[in-house]
Amino acid sequence: MTPHLTDIPALETKRLTFRAPQASDFETLAPFVMSDRATFIGGGADKDLGHAWRILAILCGQWHLRGFGAFVAVRKDTGQTIGSMGPWHPEPVPEKELSWTIWDAEPEGQGFAFEAMKMIRRHVYGDLG
Template sequence: MPELTTSRLVLRRPKPSDYSAAREFYLSERSKYAGGGIGTTDSKAFVIFAAMLGHWEIRGFGTYVALRNDTGSLVGGFGPHFPDGRPERELGWCIWDPAQEGLGFAFEATLALRNFVYGDLNWKTVVSYIHPDNAHSVRLAEKLGCSLDPDAEVPPAKDPPPLVYRHPDP
């Protein structure tokens, strides 16, 4: 998979050296809608990151890590995701570094990756699964032009079931 660039970001495949930044995020309360949060153990954070790396090996694509062009600072993980058990391919986003929040990086990275999955991977549709209490992600989905799809199938064993936001067609 290619490295992608935007005006402010480099998007690349994650590396083992990214683990410490991912670990800090998944151990923090900020990750409560992304599989982590209070009570997350080191071993669970490790499994989440290992799954991120393994997704690339099994599927041939996966979450990209975004770095700022100007500083090289790691921003977070973004992009295509389709683990077993998910009814549809997904675009996800997580700002790992709280200092990078509110700067438009999630919008910029996700838009670039949406263009990539539609254009290069030839996806015909893509969704984002969002926890109903995650107001920041709902706003981002709406800013990206996504619409709530109440008829979409949701991943099993999610409580509460996520909202499904469908991205606009390519």
């Protein structure tokens, strides 16, 4: 029996769908976390697979603890996993953050993060109050 995140709101935009993070995201997330692209968000070329694994575990775990969390955005046209986007709120941090990471460099610069974050901001102001 593999536990799944249920009750994740179904969100989509013109070019993207959003789903819960899952084990298979590790393949795309790990190279990102261990690259210089992730230097400003707690990753970097000096990080190992274990660090990357923990990032995925945190992305999943926040949903269970908070009832909200970051979505994984997937391109409708190619099925490509773009990155994680959504609320981030570890315990002692005073305010909820809206976060975004684009895992692979290729889909950058096409407005995906902007498109996604407008939808997710509507979701957190609306559905989450």
